[in-house]
Amino acid sequence: MAYFNYFPEIVYDVRGVKNNQRIQAITNILVRVRKKLELTNIAYFDQYFVTDGDRPDTLAYQIYGDSELHWVILYANYMTNPYYDWPLTSFDLQKYIAKKYSSNINGTHHWEDTDGYEVDETASGATAVTNYVYEEKKNDAKRSINIIKQEYLGNIIKEFKKLVG
Numbered sequence: 001m002a003y004f005n006y007f008p009e010i011v012y013d014v015r016g017v018k019n020n021q022r023i024q025a026i027t028n029i030l031v032r033v034r035k036k037l038e039l040t041n042i043a044y045f046d047q048y049f050v051t052d053g054d055r056p057d058t059l060a061y062q063i064y065g066d067s068e069l070h071w072v073i074l075y076a077n078y079m080t081n082p083y084y085d086w087p088l089t090s091f092d093l094q095k096y097i098a099k100k101y102s103s104n105i106n107g108t109h110h111w112e113d114t115d116g117y118e119v120d121e122t123a124s125g126a127t128a129v130t131n132y133v134y135e136e137k138k139n140d141a142k143r144s145i146n147i148i149k150q151e152y153l154g155n156i157i158k159e160f161k162k163l164v165g
Contacts, residue, residue: 107131112126
C-alpha cells in the first residue's frame, strides 16, 4: 500500500475563493511522525551499507519485494527528508561541494588531531581537513543504515498507522 494511504484526510477549500468555497476531503500530507519503535533490540534490524545508486525504493523492492515500502527504510532510520538525510551519489556529492564551496573546494575546513577530534591548527599533530574531505566524511556517515527484518515489517506498519491516524 502506498505511503500516503496511511495518512488522515482533512476537509479543505480547494478553490480558496471567498464566497465560492468548494470543500473537499484531501490527504493531510503535513502529518509528521517520529518512530517510537518498541523494537529497540539490535536483533530486529540488519545493517546495510548504502552504495552509489541505492535508493530507498530500490532497497525496499530488493528487501521487501515492494518499492512502495520505501518509507519503512526512511522511517527506521529517522529520515524525514530523503534529499538531505539519504547519502548523495559520488556525482551529486561533487556537484554539491562545488556549489557550496565554489572556488575553494580544497580549502581548509578545520583541523583534526590523530583521533579525529577538531582542534586548533597550532595543536601538536594537527592536520588540515579540506572542505571536500569534510563533506565526503559527512556523506559517508549516512551510508550505514538499519533495515528492519522482514518478519517485523507488520509491526512497523501497524505502529506507523497508529501514529499518523
